[in-house]
Amino acid sequence: MPAPAARLSFSQGTLVLTGARPELVKQFFPDGPWIWDRRVDAWRCDAIWHDRVCRRLDEAGVAIDDEVPQWQPVRWPHVDIHPLRDEQQQAVAAWMKTMRGCVVMPTGTGKTEVALEIMRRTAGSTLIVAPVRDLMYQWQRRILAGLGYDAGIIGDRVYRVKPVSVTTYDSACIHVGKLGNQFGLIVFDECHHLPGPIRRDAARMSAAPMRLGLTATPERSDGRHVDLKTLIGPIVYELPISAVKGRTLADYEVTRIAVHLSDEERAKYDGYSRQVRAYMAERRKDDPRFSWEDLCSSTGRSPEARAAMAAYYAKKSIEDRAEDKLRVLEDLFRLHVGEPCLVFAGSNAMARDVSRRFLIPCLLSHCRKQERAEILCGLQEGVYPALVANRVLDEGVDLPEVKVAVVIGGLASSRQAKQRLGRILRRSGNARARLYEIVTADTGDVQRSRRRRASDAYEGTRHRRRA
Amino acid sequence: MLTRQLAIAEYDFRRGRLLPDRLTRGAHGGYVDYAERMLSVYRIGVGRTRRELHRAVRHVFADEEGCPTRRIDAFCKLLDDASDFDGDRKGRAAKLRQKVFRLAAPHHPLVERADRLFERQRSAMQSDIAAQLGRSWQQIEQELFSDVIEFHRLVKFDGYDSPQRLLARYNVAQVQAALFGAVHMTVWASSDFKTILRYAKLARLMHTITRDGLSGYRLRLDGPASVLRQTRRYGAAMARFLPALVACRQWRMHALVEPRRGAPPLSLDLTSADGLNSHLPPPEDFDSQVEQAFAEKWGTDRREGWLLERETEILHQGQKVFLPDFVFRHDDGRKVLLEIVGFWTPEYLQAKLQTLHVFRDRRILLAISQQASEPFAQLGHEVVRYKSALSVKDVLARLHDYGEEKKGDKSN
Numbered sequence: 001m002p003a004p005a006a007r008l009s010f011s012q013g014t015l016v017l018t019g020a021r022p023e024l025v026k027q028f029f030p031d032g033p034w035i036w037d038r039r040v041d042a043w044r045c046d047a048i049w050h051d052r053v054c055r056r057l058d059e060a061g062v063a064i065d066d067e068v069p070q071w072q073p074v075r076w077p078h079v080d081i082h083p084l085r086d087e088q089q090q091a092v093a094a095w096m097k098t099m100r101g102c103v104v105m106p107t108g109t110g111k112t113e114v115a116l117e118i119m120r121r122t123a124g125s126t127l128i129v130a131p132v133r134d135l136m137y138q139w140q141r142r143i144l145a146g147l148g149y150d151a152g153i154i155g156d157r158v159y160r161v162k163p164v165s166v167t168t169y170d171s172a173c174i175h176v177g178k179l180g181n182q183f184g185l186i187v188f189d190e191c192h193h194l195p196g197p198i199r200r201d202a203a204r205m206s207a208a209p210m211r212l213g214l215t216a217t218p219e220r221s222d223g224r225h226v227d228l229k230t231l232i233g234p235i236v237y238e239l240p241i242s243a244v245k246g247r248t249l250a251d252y253e254v255t256r257i258a259v260h261l262s263d264e265e266r267a268k269y270d271g272y273s274r275q276v277r278a279y280m281a282e283r284r285k286d287d288p289r290f291s292w293e294d295l296c297s298s299t300g301r302s303p304e305a306r307a308a309m310a311a312y313y314a315k316k317s318i319e320d321r322a323e324d325k326l327r328v329l330e331d332l333f334r335l336h337v338g339e340p341c342l343v344f345a346g347s348n349a350m351a352r353d354v355s356r357r358f359l360i361p362c363l364l365s366h367c368r369k370q371e372r373a374e375i376l377c378g379l380q381e382g383v384y385p386a387l388v389a390n391r392v393l394d395e396g397v398d399l400p401e402v403k404v405a406v407v408i409g410g411l412a413s414s415r416q417a418k419q420r421l422g423r424i425l426r427r428s429g430n431a432r433a434r435l436y437e438i439v440t441a442d443t444g445d446v447q448r449s450r451r452r453r454a455s456d457a458y459e460g461t462r463h464r465r466r467a
Numbered sequence: 468m469l470t471r472q473l474a475i476a477e478y479d480f481r482r483g484r485l486l487p488d489r490l491t492r493g494a495h496g497g498y499v500d501y502a503e504r505m506l507s508v509y510r511i512g513v514g515r516t517r518r519e520l521h522r523a524v525r526h527v528f529a530d531e532e533g534c535p536t537r538r539i540d541a542f543c544k545l546l547d548d549a550s551d552f553d554g555d556r557k558g559r560a561a562k563l564r565q566k567v568f569r570l571a572a573p574h575h576p577l578v579e580r581a582d583r584l585f586e587r588q589r590s591a592m593q594s595d596i597a598a599q600l601g602r603s604w605q606q607i608e609q610e611l612f613s614d615v616i617e618f619h620r621l622v623k624f625d626g627y628d629s630p631q632r633l634l635a636r637y638n639v640a641q642v643q644a645a646l647f648g649a650v651h652m653t654v655w656a657s658s659d660f661k662t663i664l665r666y667a668k669l670a671r672l673m674h675t676i677t678r679d680g681l682s683g684y685r686l687r688l689d690g691p692a693s694v695l696r697q698t699r700r701y702g703a704a705m706a707r708f709l710p711a712l713v714a715c716r717q718w719r720m721h722a723l724v725e726p727r728r729g730a731p732p733l734s735l736d737l738t739s740a741d742g743l744n745s746h747l748p749p750p751e752d753f754d755s756q757v758e759q760a761f762a763e764k765w766g767t768d769r770r771e772g773w774l775l776e777r778e779t780e781i782l783h784q785g786q787k788v789f790l791p792d793f794v795f796r797h798d799d800g801r802k803v804l805l806e807i808v809g810f811w812t813p814e815y816l817q818a819k820l821q822t823l824h825v826f827r828d829r830r831i832l833l834a835i836s837q838q839a840s841e842p843f844a845q846l847g848h849e850v851v852r853y854k855s856a857l858s859v860k861d862v863l864a865r866l867h868d869y870g871e872e873k874k875g876d877k878s879n
Contacts, residue, residue, distance in 0.1 A: 012671075012691045037694045039675050040785050044694055177691075197728055201700060205692065306536060333576035334585060352612055359571035359592065361564065366615050371561045384568065385575035 012177035013205030071125035071184035078148025100233030102213035259324035279308035346409020474644035485733035502630030549626020659715035666711035713745035
């Protein structure tokens with residue numbers, strides 16, 4: 001009797017090979033990836049291997065019944081993509097050679113158009129993975145505008161799968177077991193997010209043969225960016241930020257303004273500092289190596305530790321929400337009256353403080369899609385003079401042309417700084433873009449600002465002391 | 468469920484164990500009182516904001532020496548889980564913000580003190596807007612961000628009918644939170660297999676079933692990719708599954724947990740004797756009246772050498788499992804399975820047919836309702852028909868036939 005044909009199927013993000021004799025697997029796949037799974041009496045591997053496994057079997061002349069690919073050709077209803085600039089064309093051409101790889105371009109240089117052009121050419125089921133919900137919706141709008149296609153949405157409590165869909169990293173990771181064989185092309189926007197220990201499942205449990213990664217900043221502080229090569233592909237095109245400064249992007253200038261705590265704030269601040277220091281000093285008498293982590297873990301054992309922790313947070317909150325920052329902000333608003341202005345706060349509470357003080361809209365995570373759209377649109381049309389945001393605008397959210405941005409607090413990582421800066425560098429007009437950074441003098445704020453500026457984008461900062 | 472950030476556990480790297488936070492009567496006697504006070508914060512808290520409620524809960528623990536902040540936050544989460552908050556679905560706050568910001572926009576920037584260039588003072592703008600909207604600025608400011616999660620107001624609380632319930636839920640929730648980092652789980656059980664397997668399947672876990680002693684089974688639970696690498700991908704599924712296990716009887720559980728990346732994995736062990744209480748009810752003993760009536764009629768004694776057991780045998784092939792309703796064990800070592808097929812829906816009968824087809828080479832006696840017309844006879848199993856109740860006499864007669872015809876067959 002002839003042996004039953006080998007069958008390749010998709011099972012929750014993995015490939016399952018049944019009906020294949022062990023000798024066959026040993027002969028053609030001596031170095032993996034197949035693992036024998038006795039729970040189902042079959043061979044199993046990650047779905048990312050799909051095209052390599054098929055190629056290998058094909059070369060060996062082994063016929064298999066491949067049930068995995070559920071992706072299909074897609075016809076674009078109405079293509080309307082701007083003519084690509086040289087560097088965008090080079091990026092597309094470089095990617096098309098291998099169909100697997102990352103394109104590195106600074107924020108504001110039109111990565112989205114590169115992806116849309118690639119989608120237009122490959123014309124098949126595509127999944128776009130974006131870091132946050134806003135960006136997911138933004139991709140949806142861009143696909144509609146550029147290709148005339150109303151893409152499905154997977155995430156933000158919506159589960160509408162279509163041959164072309166947009167999703168977030170978290171949703172992609174959760175649903176990859178169901179969706180991993182539905183798309184032939186998978187696009188990872190801001191792909192430096194992908195190599196997280198769990199998140200990477202979105203790539204390795206997908207069978208998509210074509211993969212595109214987009215980012216301005218591939219490096220990760222944990223060094224895991226090297227994994228992008230296996231998860232997506234090698235860097236096929238890279239455009240450094242210095243190559244476009246003053247040409248594609250607006251020229252820009254960074255000004256740093258130090259503010260001081262008021263006497264009252266300073267008194268409280270120093271009080272809290274003393275409390276934390278005294279507690280640490282007391283504990284270090286017993287244990288010289290007593291650390292911040294130890295403090296965190298000992299909050300359960302003593303009310304004093306809890307109090308020290310509370311003092312630390314109170315101290316941070318004073319830095320973050322220093323009254324003087326609001327006064328400087330008033331001055332900057334006066335200075336740039338008539339120019340749309342973006343303010344980045346270090347916390348939701350501070351963002352709301354700014355919003356209440358100046359009665360300008362604030363974009364926070366609780367804002368629903370409709371309100372966000374209204375606010376962004378309002379800024380673009382000049383209905384709103386300014387807006388304040390905490391972290392929602394960290395990455396890639398398309399903003400109207402803004403020439404003035406003010407950072408009044410935030411995380412220390414340099415990637416965040418680069419992206420925030422990139423936001424105001426949109427190409428347009430002749431006016432120089434300005435970034436202001438307001439930090440509280442003689443506090444931890446200064447430390448964070450220093451780290452923030454370790455990024456090359458901040459070269460040439462001008463310091464300004466406020467009288 | 469708790470979030471990963473609210474997990475509290477002791478990592479004993481020396482002995483390789485993970486001990487989730489557990490409140491016990493002995494060491495935490497005062498917590499019954501705390502729990503009562505937390506519950507009353509929520510019971511009388513309708514109309515208060517989440518932030519106010521959480522502050523009040525924190526206040527309950529103000530003088531407690533040994534309570535980590537995280538434990539207090541975990542209680543808040545469990546209390547919130549049992550509450551309805553006004554999340555402002557209709558977007559009242561968003562509409563108000565739009566009105567306020569649009570009214571203020573033409574006067575940007577609002578300044579503290581007016582001067583010749585900028586005359587729009589913040590306070591003047593506020594009273595102006597208040598007048599236009601016909602309410603006080605204080606009211607407006609209060610509602611402006613009422614859709615922010617910590618400002619949501621409590622609408623209804625009807626969870627945990629006793630402080631003990633809340634504490635029991637906390638203890639289970641901490642084990643669940645520890646399981647988020649689990650890479651696999653093994654359950655040893657000697658009863659309630661059906662419930663265990665059903666919930667494992669609901670949580671989309673895969674199983675590997677092996678016999679454990681005479682009357683027990685060992686069930687290893689993990690997910691598809693677990694065979695490829697040690698992964699925490701299925702930890703959340705194991706956490707979801709846990710309360711169902713806790714509601715069962717006579718089990719022991721071992722999980723391997725990676726508390727954080729790079730740290731050596733730790734063992735998390737638990738048994739039904741540890742005294743955790745699930746918020747889920749214990750498994751039902753019988754699925755139907757017919758089964759219950761039959762078991763009661765048969766009784767607990769041997770009849771003609773046959774002893775009746777309830778769902779003690781798991782038939783499995785790959786990821787398909789089947790637990791026949793009853794097992795007959797004879798003195799001489801013979802064993803016959805009994806499955807009662809009632810009349811439910813055509814889909815039910817079809818599914819049952821398929822299952823029985825997979826296990827057609829096992830010795831299963833089928834008791835089939837006379838209303839069921841599907842061709843069960845073709846499967847080759849012995850069949851006994853029943854109308855409204857299954858007769859002990861009819862079943863004994865069939866068991867007798869088994870003895871005569873198939874002596875020596877000791878499969879299963």
